[in-house]
Amino acid sequence: MAVVSTSLAGAAVSSHLTQFSGLRKSFLKLDNTSSNSTHSFFQNVDSHLRLASSNKGCRGVVTMAGSGKFFVGGNWKCNGTKDSISKLVSDLNSATLESDVDVVVAPPFVYIDQVKNSLTDRIEIAAQNCWTGKGGAFTGEISVEQLKDLGCKWVVLGHSERRHVIGEDDQFIGKKAAYALSEGVGVIACIGELLEEREAGKTFDVCFQQMKAYADAVPSWDNIVVAYEPVWAIGTGKVASPEQAQEVHIAVRDWLSKNVSAEVASKTRIIYGGSVNGGNCAELAKKEDIDGFLVGGASLKGPEFATIINSVTSKKVAA
Template sequence: MATSLASQLSVGLRRPSPKLDSLNSQSTHSLFHSNLRLPISSSKPSRSVIAMAGSGKFFVGGNWKCNGTKDSISKLVADLNSAKLEPDVDVVVAPPFVYIDQVKNSITDRIEVSAQNSWVSKGGAFTGEISVEQLKDHGVKWVILGHSERRHIIGEKDEFIGKKAAYALTEGLGVIACIGELLEEREAGKTFDVCFQQLKAYADAVPSWDNIVIAYEPVWAIGTGKVASPEQAQEVHAAIRDWLQKNVSAEVAPKTRIIYGGSVNGGNSFELAKKEDIDGFLVGGASLKGPEFATIINSVTSKKVAA
């Protein structure tokens, strides 16, 4: 394309709209509309490559949250081990803490294991917390931080989350850094303000962006069955990349993978994955179903465009 959506977003990102307009007349079926109107280019990429704005590998994470038993997780791992997965994807699963060893000892090397949370500093007298050092002791490579359930149910603040990310990165873990707005914030035209504020908390704290994957998860779409349209998700992802370019560096912006989360499933992942700035997914409920999670992983094939 002659101009990227990220460059089109370079002016006026923070101007709220008085109402939530759809991105084009074809998206009126969506229950939730974007607060900005963007021109949609009719031109298509002509490259026979993976069409991603980010330069990293497609990334799909499965967040199992507080779900599972020994038996159900054994079956899930068996399903994943037998699934045929596209090679050009980094795949991570995040079981509950008590099942990390079980998963780590039984899942294929093709899939890495993540934690769902970690403490802000070295372990000690912090009842109920898990330290980064303990996670590393179990061979964990990633941790999910800033998830909306930690923000809005547990009450974690932006600055605290930023410090947790900084400590995990310093100690060698990769961080899946979650951001996203509430429904009332989207309706008030504050989507970008909220996401940028959360991004700034990471940027103010982290030593490097080399091992960070940003997960944009609109809170109104998590576990509700209401998915941001591909155009809505692309709009925010492009804005995030633009923010990184302006506020972090021109080198970090294209390298950082920005993945989407919010009721992603086998039926919608291929359309979402077609968007240039959507570099993968963070999946909740659908990641508990091995065959469906494999389908989502394999949606990377929709990134490939014909010459």
């Protein structure tokens, strides 16, 4: 597939992304003939528009892919102590959260048991990594079976820090994902480009290569959430504009349609990560193909994380 420039101006994007008052386009068809044509990228809009109604008051909720729910994950990374995590859990337990959101947090391995035993069942637990198979003589690794024993329902795989700091390659990550899924653990499958790759116009090439590694390995997409995280926006304070994020989400959904199936493309939730906070989440959440967030630093602040979770209201429209 031809590379399409990822630096579309907001005006150009808005002129082609028609607002449907909550109607969510399942995906747009990418043009294969020109890498420079903004117009051709947005010409073919998929004709299947999805709209779900809610019985909650007089409000309707835009249908989210897959389960019909917005998805927000909190990646706590290598942060926290027993005391600070106890405070964070307390804040989350007392927060008022919208009901139509799947919420997951990923504590450091050493605190998973503490969090599982004290956090409300409203929020599920994820691990930040796992091994490629069963346990054994693999010093320092943690198996999926052990994660399940602690009550983990999800695992974050392919995060840029694992790729670019630890050195995990696409195939290794795909192998991890396949094993986790085979054991009934959901995968938050991360993809994303470096700053130099974006500036070189390679955003789609990089993301599609990472997607292919998952597709080549996994037995099914039923329990996968794709997290697009531009590496240049992770922990830097720089955030992809809603238009930039939507552009990549559309492209990833189109890739799934062409390389896996239209059904998988329609069902798979694609969430955004990269310096998401309480101030920018609402505008990002309004975009049709942004199905939620994977949150780093802001997930360590209970009230702000709750604000991000509740940004699902940005997708609600008058019924």
